[in-house]
Amino acid sequence: MPEPHAYSKSIRPKGEALVWFTGMGLGVGILLIAGLLAVILKNGLSMFWPDTIYQVELVEGATAGPTNGKDFAGAIALERYKRLQEEGVRLTREFQFFTGNKDAYGQMYHFVDSDQILRDASGKPRFTPADGILQLERIEFGDALGYPVAIDLADGSSITEPDALRSTLFETIEASNERLKAYTKIERQQIGRINSRMESIRLEQRALRDELGAAAAESSDRMQKLTAQREALQLKYNDLAAEARALRDRRAEDSVRLRLPSGEERRIGFDNITQAHFPNEMSLPDKVGFFFRQIWRFVSEDPREANTEGGIFPAIFGTFVMTLLMSIAVMPFGVVAAIYLREYASQGVIVRAVRISVNNLAGVPSIVYGVFGLGFFVYVLGGSIDELFFSKRLPTATFGTGGILWASLTLALMTVPVVIVATEEALSAVPRGMREAALACGASKWQTIQRIVLPASAPGILTGLILAMARGAGEVAPLMLVGVVKLAPTLPLDGAFPFFHLDRKFMHLGFHIYDLAFQSPDSDAAKPMVFATTLLLIVLVIVLNLSAITLRNHLRRKYKGDTF
Amino acid sequence: MERYFHKELEAIRSKLIFMGEKANEAGRLAVEGFIESDLEKIDAAFAMDDQIDALEVEINRDAVRYITLRSPVSSDVRLVFVSIKASHDLERAGDEAHSIAKRTRSILTRDGKINDPVAIQEMSRLAFAMLRDAITSFLEEDLELAQGIIERDKEVDRLNKDNFKKLSHAMNTANGEVSTQIETIIISKSIERIADHAKNLAEEVIYLLTGE
Amino acid sequence: MSQETTTTSQKEDFEPFIQIKDDYNFWYGSAQVLFDLNLNIPKKQVTAFIGPSGCGKSTLLRSINRMNDLIEGIVHKGDITIGGQSIYDPALEVISLRKRIGMVFQKYNPFPKSIYENIVFSLRIAGRNRRSELDEVVERSLRGAALWDEVKDRLHESALSMSGGQMQRLCIARAIANSPEVLLMDEPCSALDPIATGKVEELIHELKKEYTIVIVTHNMQQAARVSDRTAFFYLGKLIEYDITDTIFMNPKNDQTEAYVSGRFG
Ligand SMILES: Nc1ncnc2c1ncn2[C@@H]1O[C@H](COP(=O)(O)OP(=O)(O)OP(=O)(O)O)[C@@H](O)[C@H]1O
């Protein structure tokens, strides 16, 4: 009996090869991205995890290790095989240890061949966790690793009893950090304020001299008053400086003595210590807590030691502010241009030419924009602004040098084609019926655009902005020409008038990565920082994008298309 | 939902009822003129015929317009069709009344008076009651009343047959004027026809109300 | 069977409000779509435009409020006057013209705004923002478009969340919100169920007490039911224009007869 319906039973329907092919393309893409993220996540996050420190014993006659054959302690940072050239080609295992104590050992990381390490019964290199080892995070010379021997306090007493030593250690660090805070506050705020007032007095005096001539100026009332003021300020400055110095010196009077794993003893002043922990004695919850604390310190603190230590807060902040400024600059500019192109300009040859040029601008290499930004914004615009408004400060440039404003504008210029193209697309996607409806209600063309067309195309415009932001936030090359620096002393936004300092140089995550990776004196020490910073840059871009996407989806829902 | 053009349908209905009244009135006047030997009533009956004819034309025109422009359905379309048919029946009833009036005048001008109105009287009472009830059943959409009318037609038919026998017998016995007998037979027949139209009307009302 | 002259009834015993005159012709670029039109549309009555698809009904309707101006390359010859004033008068502002004319489009096109804002749009752009006035207009317009009961509890939801038929009625409500003198409706019931269609027809019947209404419809019954006069177009020409009763019961022109009786083509 024949079946009532004969369906095709082929497993592989015809024409599906293309589907496989496209699917594969997508798969490869996802794999690449996932791999990249995994590498960055692993390397970036491992920097914050408190690793166990092992005591490493070397074989007789070994020459490896930080102190030529002596035992040492460290965390295993890397384990790999390497080719030994001298005896044909032989593979051997080698370990990289984080040993800290840069002041004693010269470097913080050391490679040791596995055959230099003493083996246990089963023939594997022997690593015994170093009991009671202390890891100190220092302002200078990176971390110190060692066994605490004694704490010598300012009052001359020495504490050696282990339990008392531990509690005193943490108390003293806390007290010392308090003092640090106190004197940074004095230096940053009070002294900073005095400095800026003295600077303005100096400028005024100079102006007086220019005006009246040096001799006449010296004898004028105003000048004498200013000098008196300056002297008073100078006195105040001296007082504050002394106070700060006292606090700073007080910190150095307490110190801790460590016995390094390699045997020698070292004295470390508390002025150099920011944090201490006993990595081998931490429970898992302790480690997790420490991990998150470290992450927080990383994103909230300033960098130290040529950026290889400390946090990256100024870079995050700089990137964020710059991207925001860029968005603020690029949005109105791009949207207005697109509105004119699409809605008002008669669609002739010229408009078509302009449109093609705009599209091409999107493909110009970013460094070209950097050069343009430097030549036009910094030298021409900035130079003129300085001459017009800040001539008193010359030859010190205010706007005539790279700064966050010029950097933002340069990036805005670079990303404006993206916004224009996206906006034009969005505008032309608004159905004609909707415009006609508005016009039939008696709306003028501008009212129609403003009240109907723009809101309806807002999601599309935002998509353009998202693309622009993603491109702008990750761009480094042009910034190097127009205002990014490896270490900025101040943030672009702070408590000093006028709060928003558009002229200031700033730090940027992308540039920070470049700086760490290629300009750092100790590349091993910088490597974890590179990954952690990369991770943050990615997170920042994702956060910026996600917020824009959320906004767009919200708008989309609001202006959702037809239902039937 | 009541639509603005339903008023037009209502107007057709009213016109039909008005026409029914007119036809009934014309028949009643003609028969009364016969029974009472009243020429004035006969003249009045004559006069109504034109009005009835005009009403039929009007109803037909309205109905066609309604069908064309308002695309009626269901009971509305039945009403329109019933209006056309009913107006036709009423027009024919009016014609019968006209015929009664004509015969009566002929008898009256010849004999001066009607000698024996009794047979016609009973029959016309029944026939006009039917016509009136048919109109009422249309007006009040009274299905039972309409169904009752159909049975009542038989009685009128019987009376008509009796009249026919009686009058043809009288003709055979040469009792009185033959012309008068013949004309009375025709009048009787007309009344029977009016009852028939009343019956038709009732059937149309049933169709209107039940769709069957 | 080309018919060179328009059949019109001899007597036009009404006061014309919209006049399409001087042999009105219309081109999209080089394609002529309207040919030598002359017709007078009576004040406060309903005039229906009927004719096969593509015969230029929408084009003529959109000419009346100069909606076609948006399209590039249009050319016209002849004149259209409303209340005696030419719509092509250079001194006349198109915006003020459109404010006097409400329009319901062939494809419903609500704004991506709330129901409420859709209706008060024409008031807002005229700078009328008084809350009480707007509320009153919204209710009146929605009632007029037989939509009030359905949406009175969701006035501030997006108009795009409504059904197609509701959107169409919203567009009608929007068109009458500003109390225009003329109402142009291009197939206002194309997406409506019979009930809503009936309601809209009732509305048109109601509105003609105050407005001059021109309606384009493909539904012969609808044209017959709602209009006082009917114009039949074919291939851009006005074939017959007369009172609706005549067009549907006794058209003078064979093409009209064939079209209204469905024998066309
Ligand atoms: N924007 C336009 N550009 C060019 N030609 C057009 C345009 N709009 C309409 N036409 C043409 O003009 C003619 C008339 O179109 P119109 O829209 O007025 O027809 P219609 O009678 O409203 O048809 P329908 O009943 O299908 O809506 C058609 O042949 C159409 O192809």
Ligand SMILES: [Mg+2]
């Ligand atoms: Mg159309």
